[in-house]
Amino acid sequence: MNFLSDTNPGETLSQIRKNSPLIWNISNFVSMDIAANALLAFGASPAMAHAIEEAESFSQICKSINGALTINIGTFDKYWQECAIKVANEANKYEIPWVLDPVGAGASQFRNKNASELLKLKPTVLRGNASEIISISNNEEGGKGVDSTSSSNEALDAAKSIASQYQILVAVTGEVDYVTDGTKTLSIHGGNIMMTKVTATGCALTCLIGAGLTTNQERMSSTANVMGIYSLAAEIACNNCEGPGSLKTKFLDTLYNISPKYVNEEIKISKI
Amino acid sequence: MNFLSDTNPGETLSQIRKNSPLIWNISNFVSMDIAANALLAFGASPAMAHAIEEAESFSQICKSINGALTINIGTFDKYWQECAIKVANEANKYEIPWVLDPVGAGASQFRNKNASELLKLKPTVLRGNASEIISISNNEEGGKGVDSTSSSNEALDAAKSIASQYQILVAVTGEVDYVTDGTKTLSIHGGNIMMTKVTATGCALTCLIGAGLTTNQERMSSTANVMGIYSLAAEIACNNCEGPGSLKTKFLDTLYNISPKYVNEEIKISKI
Amino acid sequence: MNFLSDTNPGETLSQIRKNSPLIWNISNFVSMDIAANALLAFGASPAMAHAIEEAESFSQICKSINGALTINIGTFDKYWQECAIKVANEANKYEIPWVLDPVGAGASQFRNKNASELLKLKPTVLRGNASEIISISNNEEGGKGVDSTSSSNEALDAAKSIASQYQILVAVTGEVDYVTDGTKTLSIHGGNIMMTKVTATGCALTCLIGAGLTTNQERMSSTANVMGIYSLAAEIACNNCEGPGSLKTKFLDTLYNISPKYVNEEIKISKI
Numbered sequence: 001m002n003f004l005s006d007t008n009p010g011e012t013l014s015q016i017r018k019n020s021p022l023i024w025n026i027s028n029f030v031s032m033d034i035a036a037n038a039l040l041a042f043g044a045s046p047a048m049a050h051a052i053e054e055a056e057s058f059s060q061i062c063k064s065i066n067g068a069l070t071i072n073i074g075t076f077d078k079y080w081q082e083c084a085i086k087v088a089n090e091a092n093k094y095e096i097p098w099v100l101d102p103v104g105a106g107a108s109q110f111r112n113k114n115a116s117e118l119l120k121l122k123p124t125v126l127r128g129n130a131s132e133i134i135s136i137s138n139n140e141e142g143g144k145g146v147d148s149t150s151s152s153n154e155a156l157d158a159a160k161s162i163a164s165q166y167q168i169l170v171a172v173t174g175e176v177d178y179v180t181d182g183t184k185t186l187s188i189h190g191g192n193i194m195m196t197k198v199t200a201t202g203c204a205l206t207c208l209i210g211a212g213l214t215t216n217q218e219r220m221s222s223t224a225n226v227m228g229i230y231s232l233a234a235e236i237a238c239n240n241c242e243g244p245g246s247l248k249t250k251f252l253d254t255l256y257n258i259s260p261k262y263v264n265e266e267i268k269i270s271k272i
Numbered sequence: 273m274n275f276l277s278d279t280n281p282g283e284t285l286s287q288i289r290k291n292s293p294l295i296w297n298i299s300n301f302v303s304m305d306i307a308a309n310a311l312l313a314f315g316a317s318p319a320m321a322h323a324i325e326e327a328e329s330f331s332q333i334c335k336s337i338n339g340a341l342t343i344n345i346g347t348f349d350k351y352w353q354e355c356a357i358k359v360a361n362e363a364n365k366y367e368i369p370w371v372l373d374p375v376g377a378g379a380s381q382f383r384n385k386n387a388s389e390l391l392k393l394k395p396t397v398l399r400g401n402a403s404e405i406i407s408i409s410n411n412e413e414g415g416k417g418v419d420s421t422s423s424s425n426e427a428l429d430a431a432k433s434i435a436s437q438y439q440i441l442v443a444v445t446g447e448v449d450y451v452t453d454g455t456k457t458l459s460i461h462g463g464n465i466m467m468t469k470v471t472a473t474g475c476a477l478t479c480l481i482g483a484g485l486t487t488n489q490e491r492m493s494s495t496a497n498v499m500g501i502y503s504l505a506a507e508i509a510c511n512n513c514e515g516p517g518s519l520k521t522k523f524l525d526t527l528y529n530i531s532p533k534y535v536n537e538e539i540k541i542s543k544i
Numbered sequence: 545m546n547f548l549s550d551t552n553p554g555e556t557l558s559q560i561r562k563n564s565p566l567i568w569n570i571s572n573f574v575s576m577d578i579a580a581n582a583l584l585a586f587g588a589s590p591a592m593a594h595a596i597e598e599a600e601s602f603s604q605i606c607k608s609i610n611g612a613l614t615i616n617i618g619t620f621d622k623y624w625q626e627c628a629i630k631v632a633n634e635a636n637k638y639e640i641p642w643v644l645d646p647v648g649a650g651a652s653q654f655r656n657k658n659a660s661e662l663l664k665l666k667p668t669v670l671r672g673n674a675s676e677i678i679s680i681s682n683n684e685e686g687g688k689g690v691d692s693t694s695s696s697n698e699a700l701d702a703a704k705s706i707a708s709q710y711q712i713l714v715a716v717t718g719e720v721d722y723v724t725d726g727t728k729t730l731s732i733h734g735g736n737i738m739m740t741k742v743t744a745t746g747c748a749l750t751c752l753i754g755a756g757l758t759t760n761q762e763r764m765s766s767t768a769n770v771m772g773i774y775s776l777a778a779e780i781a782c783n784n785c786e787g788p789g790s791l792k793t794k795f796l797d798t799l800y801n802i803s804p805k806y807v808n809e810e811i812k813i814s815k816i
Contacts, residue, residue: 030576036471051349057380077595108601199580243797253515304574308743323621329652525787
């Protein structure tokens with residue numbers, strides 16, 4: 001047993017499977033398929049809907065049945081951008097937990113602006129890879145810059161800086177994953193580099209974190225728990241595949257079959 | 273042999289494989305991949321095209337080579353909405369059979385409006401799950417409401433009501449599947465609840481029903497036949513998978529390999 | 545060893561795996577998933593981005609890190625059309641190699657116009673199937689028409705005609721694949737007709753050809769090499785699958801595992 005006494009990843013998984021929470025995703029064109037399938041395999045109910053005309057309706061549904069929202073900027077254009085801002089504001093109005101995935105932040109001013117404007121609306125969790133989180137931290141006014149020597153530390157420092165500034169949780173994924181509120185930090189070990197050979201696996205994790213936010217657990221714990229379950233499923237899948245094609249298949253199968261008991265025995269979450 | 277003397281599911285399958293009909297899909301972003309792959313595995317030729325500028329061209333092609341159209345409202349925004357209305361009108365003008373999939377009807381006024389406006393254009397077949405069909409029935413002016421005690425009966429009653437009002441076929445999927453014209457109803461047994469753990473399988477069925485409409489069979493029969501083949505392939509795949517990842521793979525493999533002879537031996541279609 | 549002395553397909557593969565080049569794709573909704581996954585399995589780094597607001601940024605990144613661009617017209621609407629024209633012009637300005645995939649050329653005037661306008665901007669490689677290439681050739685002003693007796697020759701003649709007119713490379717896929725500059729032509733044998741039962745495999749090839757253009761090899765050779773590796777992986781996958789579902793999985797696994805040595809032993813490229 002490697003999980004902290006105040007986290008309980010098996011319970012996170014059990015609650016998601018029992019409640020089948022609605023996860024509403026403003027997703028990107030590449031990740032919709034694996035994100036929806038990962039949510040289904042995890043036990044949640046995905047909904048993809050990006051039309052500004054129905055944002056209010058989906059917000060009300062999410063509120064009324066204890067759902068969550070995820071916003072992924074991966075293939076935004078002007079239309080999706082407008083919708084995302086509206087939706088994030090409504091999530092805040094209705095107190096719906098939401099996760100922001102700043103895909104490709106740093107690659108263009110357009111992406112930086114999209115990430116920045118959404119970040120100002122204070123997502124419950126910001127989830128990105130090291131380069132995205134570092135890029136956001138460097139671009140923020142008031143960000144303190146990053147002086148770490150290793151890229152892993154650099155990403156963690158950036159995550160802490162963003163978390164403190166916006167008073168949100170920041171989850172950063174890499175060789176080691178972290179979730180931090182700026183003061184307290186949990187590290188999650190596991191996973192496998194081969195997961196980066198399947199497109200949109202990070203985007204799928206973002207959606208699963210959204211599912212975790214619908215449980216009655218404390219949010220840093222539920223986020224770490226989901227990240228731990230994801231890493232564990234990734235390890236199992238990577239050890240039983242022949243390449244990235246079968247990895248995707250095995251990963252979805254594993255998410256579906258993994259037991260709360262096994263999760264609690266094997267997961268590796270530490271306070272740092 | 274469980275199929276009715278006036279249906280012949282093996283013949284439906286054989287004709288689709290022989291003719292490789294063009295199925296033009298105004299599909300949604302999540303379902304495009306599995307829908308196109310299911311159509312290919314089934315023997316049909318999928319085309320995805322949603323630009324209003326080429327609607328007329330695709331209508332003419334569909335007409336000239338005996339194709340069919342499917343419209344899926346799953347990820348509509350204003351642009352797709354306009355295109356769908358234009359396309360449905362052209363399908364009627366050119367007498368192209370078409371199937372409407374009212375994904376998520378009931379979740380927002382925007383979806384209800386999209387479903388309702390397209391329904392008024394009288395699709396050849398409306399295909400939805402129980403909650404979508406019930407929602408449409410409840411929202412329609414002139415709909416009689418639904419007072420059934422079981423959700424299964426409720427969906428069938430709703431399907432009959434819509435079929436009668438619009439003089440179309442309504443296919444409703446659930447534990448038992450039905451296709452009805454309001455008076456005559458066929459029930460299709462089989463399938464597996466695990467199919468709901470793979471995203472967009474219902475959307476894929478909608479597209480396969482479109483392929484069935486291109487055969488020379490009576491349309492209620494061809495629709496029931498396709499639903500039966502789909503359920504049979506789903507059962508085989510569910511019995512040979514390890515989770516939703518491998519289920520998707522096995523389902524496509526099974527659609528490709530299933531024989532007309534086996535289909536006619538195993539399919540379960542009844543008049544009710 | 546069946547490859548020409550002046551091509552070296554194993555070297556193409558090795559360079560892509562070593563450099564992990566950025567391939568920026570203006571892709572279509574159906575092909576994004578398999579295209580991104582095929583690029584990752586091949587060793588490249590895919591980016592999907594279609595917003596006109598970030599075209600300049602991605603062009604600059606591609607230029608600065610020796611990337612390539614692919615444009616696929618498969619699900620264009622007016623918005624994507626505008627973006628593609630802008631992006632292609634920037635690729636030329638920044639001397640970024642780019643590949644055009646004229647999906648469905650011939651099916652509508654809208655598609656013909658999109659293909660034609662992009663072709664005038666002289667992609668490094670035009671990659672299409674026989675009917676697309678023939679359609680483009682027939683529609684071009686100054687095209688000489690095609691009088692071949694066999695469809696295979698017809699496509700090659702069309703490819704040569706387009707290549708000469710625009711001074712570009714044209715890659716045409718079918719039972720035998722060809723790449724030509726109008727004068728010199730390489731033929732690539734192999735592949736398997738079953739690949740056409742998986743959606744968007746041609747689109748994925750287009751993206752892989754983009755990856756080949758980032759190597760230091762002569763461009764006709766690198767294009768033929770990628771087409772040869774693709775055909776070889778397709779053969780292996782088709783011989784080890786149970787249908788189109790498992791074919792997709794095996795194909796991605798094979799792209800990931802195939803060795804430069806095996807590629808050089810088995811590939812079949814000829815001058816004709």
